Amino acid sequence: MHLLRRAGLRYLLGHRWQVALAVLGITLGVAVVTAVDLANRSALQAFQLSADALTGEATHSITAGSEGFDEALYPWLRVEQGERRASPVVEGYAEDLDQAARVWRMLGVDAFAESEVRPGLGGIAGQADLALFMGRDDHVLMLEDAAAELDLQPGDRLRLRVQGRERAVVLGGTLATARPVDRQGLHDVLIMDIAAAQALLGRTGRLDRIDLVLPDEGRAATLAEDLPDGVQLRPAEARSSALLDMSRAFRLNLTAFSLLALLVGAFLIYNAMTFAVVQRRALFGRLRALGVDRVQILRLVLLEAAVVGLVGSVLGLVVGWLLAQGLVGLVTRTINDLYFVVQVRGVALSPHNLALGLALGMGATLVAALLPANEAARSPPRATLSRADLEGRSRARAPRLAGAGVGAILLGSALLLVSPALLVAFVGIFLLLMGAALMVPWLVLRSSLALARPAGALFGLPGRMAARGLSAGLSRSAVAVAALMIAISTVVGVGVMVDSFRGTFERWLDASLAADVYIAAPSVTGEASPPLAPGLPEAFAGVEGVERITTGRYLRLARGGEDWRLRAYDLGRDRADGFMFREGDPALWARLREEDAVLVTEPFQSRHGVGTGDSLTLPTPAGERSFTVVGVTYDYTTSEGAVIMAAERYRSIWEDETVNSVAVHAAAGTDTAELVARLRSAAGEAQALRYRPSAEIRQISLDVFDRTFTITHVLRLLATGVAVVGVLGALLALALERSREMAVLRAMGCSVQQVRRLILGQSLFAGGLSGLLALPLGLALAVALTQTINQRAFGWSLGVHVDPLLLLQAVALAVLAALLAGWYPARRMAATPPGDALREEVE
Structure with missing residues (x-):
């Protein structure tokens, strides 16, 4: 084993670029997971320290x-x-x-x-x-x-x-x-x-x-x-626990997205270790023939993988800490926008972060390396010496892997459909991704054979060779296609999810912002607007150009271990205009004005299991009182949910005339800017107020939405970057393996340009196939994210909106990534003199 370890070390040192790509893959994967974990924990720790200090x-x-x-x-x-x-x-x-x-x-x-x-x-x-x-x-x-x-x-x-x-x-x-x-x-x-x-x-x-x-x-x-x-x-800890519970789904979402980058990084390790085994198949065959047993070969390959994983994990922790400096601001800003005010003063690596990064990095590396290590250990010496045997086994194994992939997809779909637990739903998504990855070898094999004839008709013999080259090097090309497919499917899935959310949110804003000008006292992010001074609503109603006003009252009711949001609106009519109903209709508002009846928002229904026809008990100044839920409205302002009541009923029960906001409906033909000026004049200097036209509120709301998903876009780009590195490593390995084949082509008269086009053609086919396979997987991921993950995490119903341009961009991104990754191998192979590549074969 000492001699074997020295041989393994010499191999790693002699293939620095190959090892560097593997290390880079695991580094990026660990870095993304570490950065997200640090950002989440830093925000959580800042909040918890503040809560503990204030609780005493x-x-x-x-x-x-x-x-x-x-x-x-x-x-x-x-x-x-x-x-x-x-x-x-x-x-x-x-x-x-x-x-x-x-x-x-x-x-x-x-x-x-x-x-x-x-x-x-x-x-x-x-x-x-x-x-x-x-x-x-x-x-x-x-x-x-x-x-x-x-x-x-x-x-x-x-x-x-x-x-x-x-x-x-x-x-x-x-x-x-x-x-x-x-x-x-x-x-x-x-x-x-x-x-x-x-x-x-x-x-x-x-x-x-x-x-x-x-x-x-x-x-x-x-x-x-x-x-x-x-x-x-x-x-004492009940309120802080409730606030942390609200943000738990958001933090879990970030962690799940970060694990996608680590998953792609694991493909890189599998890719690198498989190549390391293939490159030394002749050496392993000789060692087996000389008496080295299977366990020693297995230990050697796993030891090499552990070295690569350790170096990559340590570097990933450092890079993750640097990346967390930027991500913590995005996480904190989103928490402040959606949940509560928290301020993070710094990011520090803790023993937990170190242990998590090392465990995930080393674990992913060893799991990814287990299959190629087992392949090297179990292969008979004669088979180990044969490259054709390796590819033959890869092709023979492809249908079995595809069957396992179908099983994983069915199991993942069942988990998404049946289990109400959010964590189980994420497990279902990972099973979908892994199932699709397992199907890739069979799909590559079939696609390569199917594309060979059309490619030959379009591009001649080089096109036919490029297409068939994917199946000829299936052990390498399938890994590259799978890694890029998963990354591109993430781009498609998250992109469709964000577009769907934004489209749904915009439609809800358009329906909700029925007034022309909204007036409220300023508040710090995370707080409700302070009450308006008495008499202001009446003053606004009398301003020239005002057709009518509606008022809003916002407060929290202490209920059990949490605070429920209560919203009371005076719409001045018997219809609930400005609401989008999931259950019920605007005509229900008359019942809310006359009876002990309320509406609940969709997130409230999701969190508390309360729907139309159910009874809801609210604490009032006179004691607990039962209200009938008569409808459910869509609402995307908070994942907590809220109870909605008619202001007339609220005032009679709470004996409270307080108003937090006023919505002004302008008369026809009234200029909004002039109306705001008159409203300011009517209010005087009694209170600092913000006067915002509906268009401004719409834009502010969309800006907050975009800020919320900034970190999602960042994680998506990082996962794609990891995949590009993986494709580069796979194509470089494939090109190096086929160096003698390229040398023979050169010796037979192929020009440098033809060899370069052949390698780039393989990259083009790999990228195009990855992009096409990513589309159905990405759409399935989008449906899971919109219809399952968001519903269970936040209680929001989302329509699915697919932008064809996004799909075209995803395929183009896959092709571009593959071409960029194949450029260096093409340049290197085309420039290598045929004699140098053939010398080892002659010897």
């Missing part, structure tokens, strides 16, 4: 949805209930006008109560000037690490944008904290006295929550029974 030692929280509850509950809790380890909280978000893209979490607290709940803020009473902190409404505190990073000193001013208005606050002091979780989790938090925060955030007299440390669950159950209607006691 609290075991439970008292909440009441997005509107909070009366602050009188706090003294009742401390005095009458005797809960001394309780801390009231008011929180919101503010944009830093001096630090681009920085969002501060504003936290209003009681300085004297914090030491019992949050150790990180327990030092306020000891470290801060309490007279300034509690006596002025513009003083804030921050951690000393954050102040040092921004080069801020006590007394410096910060310019913030809060609810659309510029506010100036003063850094009153800094806090030092001992726990690492507090130093990281509170890094982007500004702490204020609770009364000052209430004024700044428009929460006067209200609390968002009260954090408590309760001795046991028995006390928690007793306290929950004594709370007023509409107020709930729940475990």
